[in-house]
Structure formats: structure tokens, C-alpha cells
Amino acid sequence: MKKIVVLGAGRSSPYLIDYLLENAAFHGWTVTVGDVSLEQARQRVKGAPEGKAVAFDVNSQSQREQIVRENDIVVSLLPPSMHILIARECLRFGRHMVTASYVSKEIRALESDAKALGITMMNEAGLDPGIDHISAMKIIDEIKSRNGHLISFKSYCGGLISPESDDNPWGYKFTWNPRNVVLAGQGTALYMERGKHRYIPYSRLFKETERVEVKNFGSFEGYANRDSLSYREPYGLEGIETMLRGTLRMPGFCEGWHAFVSLGITDDSYTVDDSENITYRDFIESYLGRYTSGRSTEEALAAFMNIDKDSDIIKRIEWLGLFEDKKINLKKATPAMILQNLLEEKWKLSEEDKDMIVMQHQFEYIEGGVRKRITSSLVVKGEDKNYTAMAKTVGLPSAIIAKLLATGRITRRGVLIPTFPEVYRPVLEELEDYDIIFGEEETEVR
Amino acid sequence: MKKIVVLGAGRSSPYLIDYLLENAAFHGWTVTVGDVSLEQARQRVKGAPEGKAVAFDVNSQSQREQIVRENDIVVSLLPPSMHILIARECLRFGRHMVTASYVSKEIRALESDAKALGITMMNEAGLDPGIDHISAMKIIDEIKSRNGHLISFKSYCGGLISPESDDNPWGYKFTWNPRNVVLAGQGTALYMERGKHRYIPYSRLFKETERVEVKNFGSFEGYANRDSLSYREPYGLEGIETMLRGTLRMPGFCEGWHAFVSLGITDDSYTVDDSENITYRDFIESYLGRYTSGRSTEEALAAFMNIDKDSDIIKRIEWLGLFEDKKINLKKATPAMILQNLLEEKWKLSEEDKDMIVMQHQFEYIEGGVRKRITSSLVVKGEDKNYTAMAKTVGLPSAIIAKLLATGRITRRGVLIPTFPEVYRPVLEELEDYDIIFGEEETEVR
Numbered sequence: 001m002k003k004i005v006v007l008g009a010g011r012s013s014p015y016l017i018d019y020l021l022e023n024a025a026f027h028g029w030t031v032t033v034g035d036v037s038l039e040q041a042r043q044r045v046k047g048a049p050e051g052k053a054v055a056f057d058v059n060s061q062s063q064r065e066q067i068v069r070e071n072d073i074v075v076s077l078l079p080p081s082m083h084i085l086i087a088r089e090c091l092r093f094g095r096h097m098v099t100a101s102y103v104s105k106e107i108r109a110l111e112s113d114a115k116a117l118g119i120t121m122m123n124e125a126g127l128d129p130g131i132d133h134i135s136a137m138k139i140i141d142e143i144k145s146r147n148g149h150l151i152s153f154k155s156y157c158g159g160l161i162s163p164e165s166d167d168n169p170w171g172y173k174f175t176w177n178p179r180n181v182v183l184a185g186q187g188t189a190l191y192m193e194r195g196k197h198r199y200i201p202y203s204r205l206f207k208e209t210e211r212v213e214v215k216n217f218g219s220f221e222g223y224a225n226r227d228s229l230s231y232r233e234p235y236g237l238e239g240i241e242t243m244l245r246g247t248l249r250m251p252g253f254c255e256g257w258h259a260f261v262s263l264g265i266t267d268d269s270y271t272v273d274d275s276e277n278i279t280y281r282d283f284i285e286s287y288l289g290r291y292t293s294g295r296s297t298e299e300a301l302a303a304f305m306n307i308d309k310d311s312d313i314i315k316r317i318e319w320l321g322l323f324e325d326k327k328i329n330l331k332k333a334t335p336a337m338i339l340q341n342l343l344e345e346k347w348k349l350s351e352e353d354k355d356m357i358v359m360q361h362q363f364e365y366i367e368g369g370v371r372k373r374i375t376s377s378l379v380v381k382g383e384d385k386n387y388t389a390m391a392k393t394v395g396l397p398s399a400i401i402a403k404l405l406a407t408g409r410i411t412r413r414g415v416l417i418p419t420f421p422e423v424y425r426p427v428l429e430e431l432e433d434y435d436i437i438f439g440e441e442e443t444e445v446r
Numbered sequence: 447m448k449k450i451v452v453l454g455a456g457r458s459s460p461y462l463i464d465y466l467l468e469n470a471a472f473h474g475w476t477v478t479v480g481d482v483s484l485e486q487a488r489q490r491v492k493g494a495p496e497g498k499a500v501a502f503d504v505n506s507q508s509q510r511e512q513i514v515r516e517n518d519i520v521v522s523l524l525p526p527s528m529h530i531l532i533a534r535e536c537l538r539f540g541r542h543m544v545t546a547s548y549v550s551k552e553i554r555a556l557e558s559d560a561k562a563l564g565i566t567m568m569n570e571a572g573l574d575p576g577i578d579h580i581s582a583m584k585i586i587d588e589i590k591s592r593n594g595h596l597i598s599f600k601s602y603c604g605g606l607i608s609p610e611s612d613d614n615p616w617g618y619k620f621t622w623n624p625r626n627v628v629l630a631g632q633g634t635a636l637y638m639e640r641g642k643h644r645y646i647p648y649s650r651l652f653k654e655t656e657r658v659e660v661k662n663f664g665s666f667e668g669y670a671n672r673d674s675l676s677y678r679e680p681y682g683l684e685g686i687e688t689m690l691r692g693t694l695r696m697p698g699f700c701e702g703w704h705a706f707v708s709l710g711i712t713d714d715s716y717t718v719d720d721s722e723n724i725t726y727r728d729f730i731e732s733y734l735g736r737y738t739s740g741r742s743t744e745e746a747l748a749a750f751m752n753i754d755k756d757s758d759i760i761k762r763i764e765w766l767g768l769f770e771d772k773k774i775n776l777k778k779a780t781p782a783m784i785l786q787n788l789l790e791e792k793w794k795l796s797e798e799d800k801d802m803i804v805m806q807h808q809f810e811y812i813e814g815g816v817r818k819r820i821t822s823s824l825v826v827k828g829e830d831k832n833y834t835a836m837a838k839t840v841g842l843p844s845a846i847i848a849k850l851l852a853t854g855r856i857t858r859r860g861v862l863i864p865t866f867p868e869v870y871r872p873v874l875e876e877l878e879d880y881d882i883i884f885g886e887e888e889t890e891v892r
Contacts, residue, residue: 188710190719197719197732199781201710203649208735229719264634264647273636273643273675286643289654335645 001028002406005067007056007086008077009035009044011176012100012126014386015434016075016395017044017051023403024050034067058082069093075402077395083107087121094119096405098398100126108415115414122410124417125401127357127393128157131378131431132245133231133417134397134424135438136361139376140235141421143365148372151241152364156212156222158248159390162354162381169316171250173347175355175382175390182266182340184247191228191244200224206258212248214360214377215439221254222246234419248358256316259305260339263287268336275333279325283338284317297323320346355382357389359438364445371445376438396434400427447474448852451513453502453532454523455481455490457622458546458572460833461880462521462841463490463497469849470496480513504528515539521848523841529553533567540565542851544844546572554861561860568856570863571847573803573839574603577824577877578691579677579863580843580870581884582807585822586681587867589811594818597687598810602658602668604694605836608800608827615762617696619793621801621828621836628712628786630693637674637690646670652704658694660806660823661885667700668692680865694804702762705751706785709733714782721779725771729784730763743769766792801828803835805884810891817891822884842880846873 004020006013013033020031031048034056035041041053057063058078068074068089073096076086080101087106090097091113103123114121124130132155143150161173174181189200200208209221228245232238249257260266264287272283281297291300301317302309317323320342328338349355359378364371382388401418404410404426411422418424431437450470452463459479466477477494480502481487487499503509504524514520514535519542522532526547533552536543537559549569560567570576578601589596607619620627635646646654655667674691678684695703706712710733718729727743737746747763748755763769766788774784795801805824810817828834847864850856850872857868864870877883 188713188716190716193735196728198735199710199718199733200735201708201713201733203708203710262647262649264645264649267634267647270634270636272645282642287645287647289639289644289646 001030002073003030003032003071004073004075004402004406005032005034005071006075006077007034007058007067009033009037009041010077011388012391012394013044013077014395015392016077016399019396019399020075020402021045021048021051024048027403027406029406032067032071058085064089065092068095071095073098073402073405075099075398077398080104083123090119090121091117096120096122098122098125098401098405100124100130100394100398102129103415103417111415118413120405120410120413121415122401122405122418122423123415125398126395127159127390127397128359130397130418131393131436132157132359132361133234133419134427135359135376135378137235137419137421137424138428139361139363139374139440140237143363143367143374144236146367148365148367150237150363150365151371152243152362153235153237153240154210154242154244154246154362155360156220156246156248157359158220158222158357160220160248160250160356160358161349162356162389165350165353165355166250168346169312169319170253170256170347172253173349173353173355174344175349175388178340178344178347179336182336182343183268185223185226186266186268187226189224189226189228191224192240193242193244195241203261204258206254206261209254210244210246212246212360214358214379215375215441217358217377217379219251220248220358221251222248223254234417242364248360252312252316256313259301259313259317262305263301265335265339268334271332271334272338275328275338276331277327279327280322280342281325283328283335284322349385349388351385353382353385355388355390356380357393373443373445375441375443378436378438380436392434393436396431396436397427400430447476448519449476449478449517450519450521450848450852451478451480451517452521452523453480453504453513455479455483455486456523457834458837458840459490459523460841461838462523462845465842465845466521466848467491467494467497470494473849473852475852478513478517504531510535511538514541517541519544519848519851521545521844523844526550536565536567537563542566542568544568544571544848544851546570546576546840546844548575549861549863557861564859566851566856566859567861568847568851568864568869569861571844572841573605573836573843574805576843576864577839577882578603578805578807579680579865580873581805581822581824583681583865583867583870584874585807585809585820585886586683589809589813589820590682592813594811594813596683596809596811597817598808599681599683599686599688600656600690600692600808601806602666602692602694603805604666604668604803606666606694606696606802606804608802608835611796611799611801612696614792615758615765616699616702616793618699619795619799619801620790621795621834624786624790624793625782628782628789629714631669631672632712632714633672635670635672635674637670638686639688639690641687649707650704652700652707655700656690656692658692658806660804660825661887663804663823663825665697666694666804667697668694669700680863688810694806698758698762702759705747705759705763708751709747711781711785714780717778717780718784721774721784722777723773725773726768726788727771729774729781730768795831795834797831799828799831801834801836802826803839819889819891821887821889824882824884826882838880839882842877842882843873846876 032052033041038055045051045053084106185205212220225245288300291304357380361376363374380389478498479487484501491497491499521544530552631651658666671691734746737750803826807822809820826835
């Protein structure tokens with residue numbers, strides 16, 4: 001009788017916990033959900049007979065020790081920096097662990113210990129990272145098995161809002177950590193194109209976007225992720241000529257966001273003078289310097305961006321309230337904090353809102369002298385504000401992997417990510433039962 | 447018989463040491479020069495009878511202790527982060543100290559101890575900071591003494607190359623720390639304009655410049671310093687409507703540098719892949735992404751900047767060799783390191799080159815109901831590669847202040863900067879003997 005514990009009962013947990021509880025009776029599991037809020041944990045367990053809700057404080061060494069010791073498999077949905085605390089206990093007590101987060105340096109350093117102790121530490125078992133690895137590796141392995149030679153791999157993913165709930169000019173609401181959205185892309189993006197390294201600094205990341213078409217769902221915009229090349233080696237694509245990983249947004253979002261980057265209001269490194277008492281209009285004006293002379297703020301921004309005053313960009317920014325004579329009312333706030341605070345109000349999911357996940361992989365390869373293209377696309381829509389497509393696609397891969405570990409179907413040990421057939425096959429198969437299904441198109445390139 | 451020690455015999459030391467040695471016989475001083483290179487210290491002392499050259503390693507606690515104990519006044523020209531090590535010894539042994547560097551937090555924390563012990567720790571006694579404070583405060587105090595009300599203060603300074611030695615299209619050579627020049631302005635600039643805060647992010651700092659006219663010397667370009675407002679309080683200008691501090695460059699420099707910032711090649715936060723083996727052309731191309739398609743690198747850069755292929759900006763960049771098929775030959779280099787390495791070769795002062803310091807203060811104030819303007823400008827030219835205007839203007843204020851301390855003419859104690867009459871009057875007076883003379887123009891503003 002296996003014992004599984006889920007640590008953290010936040011936004012990405014509902015499908016994951018439901019899945020484990022649904023499977024618990026059949027497999028004879030107990031499923032414990034620990035959260036800093038006992039009430040939150042209880043709401044997720046919903047009184048299921050195989051479930052148990054507990055209060056759990058990750059900062060308590062004794063609680064960490066106890067909860068890991070008492071269970072066989074630990075799924076951590078805690079903030080990424082906390083995983084290492086749990087991982088150390090998992091090593092001590094010989095427990096398998098699953099997270100949906102990127103492998104940190106600290107976690108990677110546990111590789112040889114985990115292997116020696118026969119423990120599986122599966123990371124990046126969410127959506128992006130997670131389903132991207134799982135779905136891409138299936139196709140990469142297929143192409144390789146047919147002696148195809150991959151020359152290009154582009155992969156995009158976006159957590160968006162479903163068209164029926166899209167009632168704002170940005171085509172965007174928060175389904176994920178707002179701070180990460182506001183700070184997204186800071187630094188320099190790196191990818192490969194036709195054998196050459198390409199760098200895009202933050203100042204033009206949202207300007208130099210690519211158009212991505214998804215059949216039956218229309219056009220999206222993709223901006224490059226920070227480092228597109230880090231998965232060359234895990235994917236076995238060392239010599240590939242073109243490799244790009246990007247984030248998708250609805251058309252128009254990026255040009256609007258580019259205005260914020262150009263203004264400088266996504267900066268989180270200094271506080272704005274007197275941020276409590278100034279208005280949103282003051283705030284925007286203070287970045288428009290010479291352009292404000294003899295102009296309204298709207299006109300100054302249009303002049304600064306070299307666009308028409310009646311353009312969609314200005315309308316989007318106006319819709320957010322950035323031209324309002326309303327006090328910001330935030331003490332010692334950075335520009336990014338001011339922007340985030342406003343966006344959290346404007347881009348809030350309402351109860352009935354449905355979000356939407358879009359993922360697309362584009363492969364180009366040569367097989368038998370013929371250049372071919374495979375496009376593999378996924379669109380998943382959420383049910384409501386809690387049962388989001390984001391929670392579904394982030395949570396289910398971790399849940400399925402926890403099951404595969406509990407049932408002994410994953411035998412590889414060490415610090416892993418889900419790029420190998422023993423994991424990606426059963427996960428992809430089971431995701432189909434939840435309507436997480438990629439559509440593939442294969443064409444010849446002329 | 448006073449003993450003065452100068453720690454560090456580098457670029458900014460020649461005039462300073464000459465000045466102290468020239469004054470030594472009359473005042474009965476000994477002047478010790480300590481440098482990590484004994485040979486370098488000897489070259490500066492030139493066998494003067496009152497002088498002594500010693501090898502000095504700032505990392506040795508015993509050497510720090512000994513050299514401070516043996517002297518009465520310590521002038522530190524060491525790297526800024528080292529001053530605190532010397533300052534602690536000065537406190538221990540009750541010695542006065544002079545530096546040309548910004549007051550660090552650590553030094554500021556010594557204020558009450560220094561005061562209690564009757565020690566003067568004079569900082570910012572160079573050019574910028576230094577002569578800027580000295581010359582501006584003289585005029586600010588004069589205006590105030592006439593019951594004038596200051597409404598605007600703009601102050602610019604640049605370490606440039608003298609027209610007769612200006613033989614490159616950038617109008618620039620290094621007379622100062624190259625790394626600081628390459629990284630200059632990163633972050634966000636803050637200043638005040640007509641009562642409003644103004645922020646300029648780095649991505650447009652070199653685009654949004656101001657034109658500065660210096661009588662008999664022509665036009666310069668000024669870009670805003672990081673924080674123009676930090677001297678409002680030390681200058682007693684708390685309520686001022688406009689306050690800007692900027693850095694001067696020759697016309698055209700900033701638009702060229704803006705190309706580097708836009709490309710992203712002044713970034714020091716990551717290393718460029720395979721930086722050892724790629725060429726300068728590869729390097730530039732890797733930042734030009736989509737613009738390279740079907741174009742030469744020069745054409746791609748022109749298209750990216752939205753300028754003509756034959757424009758001066760492209761010519762300046764070409765002159766630097768950034769389009770050459772020549773290996774960079776630097777291991778694990780950041781973009782900024784690659785750029786700096788190239789610039790150090792191209793912007794090197796030759797033996798006979800004369801540098802030039804330009805400083806200008808622009809004051810606007812209301813006196814008796816009339817709006818008036820004072821422009822105060824300084825131009826100093828160097829003699830050669832060693833006796834630079836930079837060394838003269840950085841070194842002489844510290845040297846004069848060391849003399850004023852040795853002769854008991856400065857009585858104020860604590861952690862100070864030279865903003866008060868007891869210091870700025872005699873320093874300004876003596877600087878005139880060295881042809882460091884501000885020209886003032888006063889006009890009414892209609």
C-alpha cells in the first residue's frame with residue numbers, strides 16, 4: 001500500500017490531486033495533501049476517503065522530516081527554491097520525488113547520491129517544462145528511428161485566455177505567477193538559426209517576434225525564451241542548425257509589452273520616487289522625458305513609439321488605466337511592482353473564465369533526401385477559474401509520473417527529466433484520456 | 447615636520463605627486479609614494495630629496511598599519527573598494543585621509559568616529575566628483591548670498607581627446623578606466639525637469655542626449671548620469687525644479703554607442719558562445735538576427751538601425767573593425783569584454799596625444815524678479831600620454847587639500863566632500879595657478 005504526498009495545494013494542484021485520489025482506491029494508496037493552509041488542503045481533498053489534508057510548513061525541519069518519512073512518493077508543488085529542502089529529506093529516507101520545476105543546480109548535484117540510493121527525482125514534469133519534453137521527444141525519437149536527420153526544431157508554448165473569455169484588448173489574463181510574467185525575458189535570449197548563434201537583448205525581445213499559426217486556432221506571436229540551447233544535449237540534438245524555444249501570446253500583446261520595455265517600466269531594480277503619491281499618468285510621463293513637451297501623455301507616448309495616437313497600442317495601454325489621474329498608492333515600489341499591481345487588477349480571471357494552453361513544435365528534417373516538416377500542436381482549454389488548462393497541463397504529468405513510480409513502471413533512477421520512452425510513452429497515452437492530444441501534420445518542404 | 451603618503455602611483459598620480467614634492471621643501475614635508483610596483487613609485491618620485499618611494503601592498507595588514515602610522519596625512523589613489531582598508535587604519539592612528547572617489551556606504555559609516563577622533567576624511571576630491579562640487583558650490587553660494595532663487599542646475603563633465611589629437615571618427619580615446627566607459631550608464635538614469643522626475647532606461651540613454659555648447663570649443667553631447675538627484679541635499683538644492691548631471695562626448699559618439707547598446711553588445715552578464723574562435727563579423731551578426739537575411743553585415747546593421755548604409759554610424763563601427771573577419775581570440779568573454787578588448791586597441795592614447803577635460807555648469811535662477819542664467823565652463827588640455835588633463839584635474843584637488851590639511855587650513859572634521867567655502871575657496875584659487883580656470887557668462891533669460 002503506497003503512500004503519496006502532495007506538498008502545496010495551490011493553483012496548479014486541483015487536477016493533480018483529483019487524479020491521485022481517483023486512482024487511490026484501485027491501487028490502494030493513501031494520498032496526503034500538505035499545505036501551509038490546512039483549509040486549502042481540505043478543499044482540495046474534498047473529504048475523499050483515501051485522502052488526508054494536513055497543515056504543512058516547509059520551513060519546519062521536523063515537519064519536512066516527518067512528512068517525507070511517512071510517505072513513499074513526494075510530489076512537490078512548492079515554490080521552486082523550496083524543492084531542495086524536500087529533496088534532501090527524500091535522499092535521507094529513500095523516497096522518490098516529482099516536481100514540475102526546472103532542475104536547479106542544487107538538485108542536479110544530488111544526481112550521484114540519488115542513483116546510488118535507487119531514488120528517482122523526476123523534475124520538469126509539468127507543461128513547460130514537461131509536456132514539451134514528452135511530446136517533442138516522442139517525435140524526435142521517431143524521426144531518428146527512420147534515419148531522418150533533424151535540421152530545425154522550434155517549440156512554442158503559451159498560457160493564454162480562451163477566445164470565449166477574451167474580453168480585453170491584450171488577449172491576456174493571469175493564469176500563472178504575475179511577477180514572472182512582468183519580469184519575463186529580462187536578460188538576453190539565445191537561439192540558433194541556420195547554424196548561427198542569435199542573441200536578442202531584452203530591449204527588442206518583444207519587437208522581434210515570430211508569427212506562429214495553429215490550425216483551427218489562428219495566429220499567435222512567439223518571443224524567444226532566455227536560452228533555447230540548453231536542451232540541445234538532453235534532446236540529443238547537438239549538431240542541429242536551428243533551435244528556438246519561445247513563448248506564445250495573442251497578436252498585439254507583444255507590441256504593447258514592447259512599449260513597456262522601451263519606456264523602462266518593467267524594471268525591478270530601483271524604487272520610483274514617491275511611488276505612493278504619484279498617479280499612473282505621472283508615472284508614465286516620468287519615462288517620456290522630452291516627448292511630453294506640449295503634448296498630452298497619450299500623444300507623448302505615441303510620439304515616443306513613433307506610432308499614431310489612435311493606434312491599438314495606445315488603446316491597449318489606455319485600457320489598463322496607465323493614463324489615469326489615479327494615485328498608485330504603493331509604497332517604495334519598483335516600476336515592475338507598480339505595473340504588476342495594476343495588471344493583477346485588470347488581467348484577473350473571473351469565476352467563469354476559461355484559460356487556454358497552446359503548444360506547438362515545428363520540426364524540419366531530411367529523410368531519404370527529402371526535406372520534410374512536422375508540425376505538432378496542442379490546444380487545451382480550461383473549465384473555469386480553478387480548473388484551468390494551466391493546472392491541468394502542469395498537474396497531470398506529475399500525477400501520472402507519481403502513479404508510474406508507485407506502480408513500479410519507472411525504473412530509471414537519479415535526477416531526471418521526462419525525455420525517455422519509459423516515461424514519455426505512458427504519460428502521453430494517459431494524457432489523451434484527458435483530452436490532452438497533439439495534432440500532427442507532416443508535409444514535404446519544397 | 448609633516449609626513450604625507452600617497453598610496454597608488456598610477457595614471458591619476460603624476461601631477462599630484464609633483465605638486466606635493468614641489469611644496470615639500472618649503473613646508474618641510476616628507477612625501478612617501480607607495481605602490482605595488484616599487485619601480486612605478488620611483489618613477490613618480492624622480493629622486494626628489496624630500497620624496498621616498500616604497501613598495502606597498504594594500505592586501506598586507508602589517509604594511510597598511512605601518513604606512514599609516516608613519517605618516518600624518520594619507521592620500522589614497524587605490525581602487526575605490528580599497529579605501530575602507532586604509533580608512534580603518536587612519537581611524538586607529540588618528541590620520542587625515544584624502545581620496546578622489548565617491549563616498550562609499552562603508553566610509554560614510556565612519557562619520558561619527560572620525561568626528562569624535564578629530565580626523566578629516568575628505569572624499570570626492572578629484573574632477574568628477576571633485577572640481578564639479580568645488581566650482582558649482584562657489585556659484586550656488588554666491589547666488590544664494592544675493593537672495594537669488596535657483597530653479598535649474600545642469601552640470602556636465604567629460605574626459606575627452608583634444609582636437610589636435612582627435613584622429614578617429616569617434617572623437618574618443620581612453621583616458622580613464624576602459625571597463626567603466628564600456629559599462630557606463632547601465633541601469634536607469636534619474637533627473638528632475640521642471641518639477642517632474644524623469645527616468646531614462648539604459649536602452650535609450652545614448653539616444654536621448656542633450657546638446658551642450660562650450661564657448662570657443664563648440665558643441666558636445668551630454669547623456670544623463672545614473673542619479674542626478676543625490677547631490678540635491680549636499681548642495682542645498684532640495685526644492686530645485688530642474689537638476690541634471692551628465693557626461694559629455696564629442697558629437698556623434700552617442701549615436702554610435704547607442705548602436706552598441708541596441709545590439710546588446712555592452713552586456714557583461716553572460717559569456718558569448720565560443721568567443722575564442724568566432725570573428726568580429728560573426729559576433730555582430732549574431733545580434734542582427736532577421737536583419738542578416740540576404741544582406742551583408744553592414745547592410746543588416748544599417749537596416750536594423752534604420753539608417754543609411756553609408757551613414758557616419760556605420761563608418762564609425764567599421765573603423766573599429768567590428769565587420770572584420772578576424773578572430774576575437776578571447777576565451778569565455780562577455781559581449782562587453784569583447785568590445786572593451788577591441789576598443790582598448792583602437793582608442794589607445796599614443797605617446798604625444800593630448801587629452802581634454804570639459805566641464806560645464808548651467809544655472810538658472812531668479813534674482814529681483816528677473817530670470818538669469820550663469821554658464822560656467824572649464825576646458826583643460828593635457829600635455830602628453832602621462833601628463834594628462836585627467837591626471838591634472840583628478841590629482842591636483844587632492845594634492846591641494848592634502849596641503850590645506852598639512853598646514854591646518856581645513857578645520858572641519860568627519861567624513862566630508864569639498865562643498866564648503868573653507869575648502870572650495872583656496873582650492874579654486876590655487877587651481878587657477880595651474881590654468882584650471884572656469885569661464886563664466888551671465889545673461890538674462892527672456
